[in-house]
Amino acid sequence: MANQTAIRILIVEDEYLVALHLEDLLTEMGHRVLSSASRINEALHLARTCEIDFAVLDVNLSGTQSFTVAQVLRERGIPFVFATGYGSDGLIDGYHHETALRKPYEAGELAGAIARAFPSITL
Template sequence: MVEDELFVAMLVEDMLGDLGCTIVGLASSAAEAESAARTAVIDFALLDVNLDGETSFAAADILRDRKIPFVFITGYGEQGVRGDLRDAPVLSKPIDPRHLARAVGAIERD
């Protein structure tokens, strides 16, 4: 999971735990996100778009190249996502647990 706000990360971790998911790592900066995207062994990723003035788009590019699914989380809606990445699912903040469950379910079915 990529999230620079600790409180949000803790909330999402709880929601994912309720869905039977395990967080294997937390990145809180664009650089950490890119590093994890290159090396982490994961089923999918949740990427906060805005990371203290930077974005998670480079990490998304790496994940896409590795064929690892990801979901963006943003307070800006789809318009906050780079145009060529808008085919990825986008969850709005604050995150609705039902929407998160649907996004995770869709990833698991693919």
């Protein structure tokens, strides 16, 4: 199902198959995955430099939490959603109000999170 406005998305996920599935879901929704990172340093670099509209952040990247990446995105005014097996219970102070998708999540949940981040455009 294609949308009228493609969102440029960064995926931060350390499990290859999960990242691949997420990329497929986003592409089917009509969005453009600009880049994907599986390590925190790579994710930080992309969050600082990549021209993106939205990001999906796995909370735990091989034992390192992605909250520093979320902070960079906040500073740039780029919306994001966390993806974690713990849902919102896996978020630290300062991030409890952010959207957290509990893995495994459905395509509709992901689409809803993106739509909430961009209420003024038609997805």
